Amino acid sequence: MNIEQNQIEKHNDSLLTSHQRKLNFLKEEWSHVDLESVIQKLVDFQIAIPSWALGTGGTRFGRFAISGGEPRTIEEKIEDVGLLHALNAASGAISLHIPWDIPQDAAALKTLASSYGLKFDAMNSNTFQDQAGSPHSYKFGSLQNVNKAIRKQAIEHNIEVIKHGVALGSDALTVWLADGSCFPGQLNFRNAFENTLESLHEIYAALPDDWKIFVEYKAFEPNFYSTTVGDWGQSLLYASKLGKKAYTLVDLGHHLPNANIEQIVALLLMEGKLGGFHFNDSKYGDDDLTAGSIKPYQLFLIFNELVEGMDAKNMNHAKDMGWMIDASHNVKDPLEDLLQSVEAIMIAYAQALLVDRKALKAAQDNNDVAAAQEILQNTFRSDLRAVVAEARLRAGAALSPIGLYRDLQCRQSLVKQRGLNTVATGL
Numbered sequence: 255m256n257i258e259q260n261q262i263e264k265h266n267d268s269l270l271t272s273h274q275r276k277l278n279f280l281k282e283e284w285s286h287v288d289l290e291s292v293i294q295k296l297v298d299f300q301i302a303i304p305s306w307a308l309g310t311g312g313t314r315f316g317r318f319a320i321s322g323g324e325p326r327t328i329e330e331k332i333e334d335v336g337l338l339h340a341l342n343a344a345s346g347a348i349s350l351h352i353p354w355d356i357p358q359d360a361a362a363l364k365t366l367a368s369s370y371g372l373k374f375d376a377m378n379s380n381t382f383q384d385q386a387g388s389p390h391s392y393k394f395g396s397l398q399n400v401n402k403a404i405r406k407q408a409i410e411h412n413i414e415v416i417k418h419g420v421a422l423g424s425d426a427l428t429v430w431l432a433d434g435s436c437f438p439g440q441l442n443f444r445n446a447f448e449n450t451l452e453s454l455h456e457i458y459a460a461l462p463d464d465w466k467i468f469v470e471y472k473a474f475e476p477n478f479y480s481t482t483v484g485d486w487g488q489s490l491l492y493a494s495k496l497g498k499k500a501y502t503l504v505d506l507g508h509h510l511p512n513a514n515i516e517q518i519v520a521l522l523l524m525e526g527k528l529g530g531f532h533f534n535d536s537k538y539g540d541d542d543l544t545a546g547s548i549k550p551y552q553l554f555l556i557f558n559e560l561v562e563g564m565d566a567k568n569m570n571h572a573k574d575m576g577w578m579i580d581a582s583h584n585v586k587d588p589l590e591d592l593l594q595s596v597e598a599i600m601i602a603y604a605q606a607l608l609v610d611r612k613a614l615k616a617a618q619d620n621n622d623v624a625a626a627q628e629i630l631q632n633t634f635r636s637d638l639r640a641v642v643a644e645a646r647l648r649a650g651a652a653l654s655p656i657g658l659y660r661d662l663q664c665r666q667s668l669v670k671q672r673g674l675n676t677v678a679t680g681l
């Protein structure tokens with residue numbers, strides 16, 4: 255379904271007085287900083303939506319269709335991201351997954367996406383499932399496999415994904431491997447690493463010059479004893495050995511419990527090797543919960559390092575990193591959930607932009623621990639929702655994206671259009 259501009263304006267008009275009151279308060283509170291440049295950075299910041307987050311996710315215990323109206327095709331997935339982008343003006347890209355979303359007519363898809371103001375973000379390959387008709391199984395790994403023919407099949411799949419991406423105007427490939435082992439003795443760690451590196455070299459060689467490859471790591475699951483790209487150190491090893499087009503990708507849910515992700519981010523940025531980011535939140539493991547729903551302070555601390563580290567390298571916050579949500583939902587309307595994730599990310603980003611860096615540096619140089627904490631918590635505890643809403647307003651989107659989504663009965667329209675029992679391709 256399409257949202258008309260006048261529907262957004264009518265919605266915004268109804269909330270404008272209250273919004274302006276909150277914004278004016280913040281303008282006064284933050285009169286010593288350039289709030290305009292913060293708002294502009296928020297307008298520019300875009301977070302890609304993965305095609306697999308638009309339908310109902312599942313667990314290994316089952317999958318409950320919740321809301322109906324799930325997108326059945328890539329075209330409908332693009333339409334859903336277009337709907338999100340119309341509501342929040344911050345979801346201007348879609349990330350496709352092959353083979354769940356094989357494009358039949360790339361030119362037509364590009365036209366459709368740009369009609370919603372969307373670009374194609376990083377392409378995702380899949381060697382963690384066996385595909386119908388494939389001669390070889392990935393049961394014992396893909397790029398790491400002891401069998402060369404299986405490695406070759408996985409390499410060729412990744413090269414195929416690059417080709418699809420080139421046709422769509424994407425410029426990055428994300429490789430996440432389920433490869434690893436479930437029991438001690440199953441694998442020779444060094445051989446698994448070397449096989450994986452050799453396979454990645456072949457994929458790297460097929461990358462166009464202006465492309466990046468992101469090597470995503472994950473501590474455990476589906477393998478439970480070892481993972482062949484298990485942590486940021488292993489990912490950085492691969493990325494460093496591969497070359498300048500290779501980067502590490504941080505997925506917030508892919509760490510062991512209590513890992514200091516903000517420190518990982520700071521050091522990867524220092525090395526110029528942080529290329530992509532997957533947002534989600536978790537309580538216990540790779541829970542794929544809504545960004546900011548469990549640990550909002552951690553999300554802020556991560557953004558604090560992202561902003562500090564990117565500024566130190568003169569990087570463009572909006573363009574020099576692949577930002578994406580990676581989540582999958584079992585109990586919420588996936589579109590409402592994505593709106594909530596984007597909002598949480600924008601708030602954390604806004605808070606990080608407002609950290610008093612000069613004062614923080616002075617506190618650090620003086621070992622003034624209490625002052626350093628005060629500085630960080632001062633912005634974290636400020637309610638910046640009106641600043642984020644102002645960015646949306648200026649970009650022509652809704653002051654309250656979820657409010658408008660519900661007022662316009664978007665889900666009901668999608669159910670009417672697509673039916674109650676549609677199932678999105680993917681997980």
Ligand SMILES: [Mn+2]
Pocket residue numbers: 430470505532580
């Ligand atoms: Mn991920």
